[in-house]
């Protein structure tokens with residue numbers, strides 16, 4: 001009762017499992033760049049990012065230079081967690097994705113694992 005189909009839990013609700021690149025690797029997330037200008041998507045390894053920036057670095061709400069050399073656009077970073085069927089952009093949830101204010105005011109937190 002009350003459990004959600006895992007493939008319907010949005011990335012933003014899984015954020016506590018992937019707040020940092022170290023957590024993302026530990027929880028087997030995969031990432032890719034998604035460029036809205038040239039539409040090129042490139043798989044990215046977490047290991048070099050962890051090497052350069054450390055395991056506490058966060059990719060949420062960041063963009064990167066498009067890996068397509070012919071494009072000068074900024075690519076979004078998208079991720080997929082185990083149980084998901086498509087990549088989703090790593091952007092902070094919009095207000096309408098958050099629990100309603102009356103729930104937050106009462107300290108009731110919706111746990112996506114339940």
Ligand SMILES: [Zn+2]
Nearest residue numbers: 035038066071
């Ligand atoms: Zn591009």
